[in-house]
Amino acid sequence: DFQHVLVQFDAGVLTITMNRPTVLNAFNDLMLQEMIEIVEATAQDEEIRCVVLTGAGRAFGAGQDLSLFANAQTEESASTAHEHLRAYHRLVMGLQQLPQPVIAAIHGVATGISLNIALACDLRIAADNARLSEAFARIGLVPDGGGAYFLSRLLGSAKALELALLAEEINGAEAERIGLVNKCVPLADFEEVVILLARRLAHGPTRTYGLIKQLFHESQDKDLAAVLQLEGDFQSRAINTADHREGVQAFMQKRPPRYSGK
Numbered sequence: 001d002f003q004h005v006l007v008q009f010d011a012g013v014l015t016i017t018m019n020r021p022t023v024l025n026a027f028n029d030l031m032l033q034e035m036i037e038i039v040e041a042t043a044q045d046e047e048i049r050c051v052v053l054t055g056a057g058r059a060f061g062a063g064q065d066l067s068l069f070a071n072a073q074t075e076e077s078a079s080t081a082h083e084h085l086r087a088y089h090r091l092v093m094g095l096q097q098l099p100q101p102v103i104a105a106i107h108g109v110a111t112g113i114s115l116n117i118a119l120a121c122d123l124r125i126a127a128d129n130a131r132l133s134e135a136f137a138r139i140g141l142v143p144d145g146g147g148a149y150f151l152s153r154l155l156g157s158a159k160a161l162e163l164a165l166l167a168e169e170i171n172g173a174e175a176e177r178i179g180l181v182n183k184c185v186p187l188a189d190f191e192e193v194v195i196l197l198a199r200r201l202a203h204g205p206t207r208t209y210g211l212i213k214q215l216f217h218e219s220q221d222k223d224l225a226a227v228l229q230l231e232g233d234f235q236s237r238a239i240n241t242a243d244h245r246e247g248v249q250a251f252m253q254k255r256p257p258r259y260s261g262k
């Protein structure tokens, strides 16, 4: 049982809910540790075939809990910041490298490190009340948790730098327009859209999804020849999955596939 995170498992979908609603799910140390523990356990759990990350109450997350920064002495705060960062790095890497598809479900505020954690997920669905911001510069910090990496790749360097420097809030529709989220939907439909997408992914070829994720991540900094080489290695692994065989059989038999995730 966790103090600041709710975990719910249903039909292959693990929903992880950051749960400090009175401070808009701002991260304190315990919530960060609990998130790391859950994500690292999820990586080992083959029953879980899709992950949804969201926030309790009216927000996704308001970043680092600033009361912790406010209480720290200057010297202490530099070393505390390093410790925090190491923990955040573990969470970001853990999320990005999960073998299952991960959806960030973003309603209300998603700012600072909370937004960058959403960027480490594979898909982002925003409600139309979403308020996204790289708020770091507002309090004199650089974007961390992989902000520079994810934003530049998702948006291109010009837009990424604009978000980081101006640190302004953008709404869900604008976030969809610039590619920061995959889709923005009315708040009334938000939960249903997220769960339908999660269930669809949970019924998919999970092992192949993991390979697709890894192939795309590893292709980021390679040239075409290297990517072609890499995709060959990945395709031979995909060809050997039970779900590939099932997919082809289902096609031949003119029926929907029944994927086992293996």
Ligand code: T3D
Pocket (backbone or CB within 6 Å): 022, 023, 024, 026, 062, 063, 064, 065, 066, 067, 081, 084, 085, 088, 109, 111, 112, 113, 114, 135, 136, 138, 139, 141, 144
């Ligand atoms: O360690 C590391 O290296 C990681 C570093 C990470 C840095 C960051 O994450 S930078 C971003 C830090 N976060 C912020 O700067 C956001 C601060 N919050 C706000 O500016 C506003 O709360 C919002 C614009 C997000 C929302 O405004 P609003 O009016 O909708 O809500 P509110 O009334 O301000 O917030 C509700 C409560 O949550 C309020 O508490 P109260 O007054 O009801 O007792 C507020 O203080 C609290 N809260 C919101 N955000 C935080 C927070 N408490 C602590 N830390 C927060 N980040």
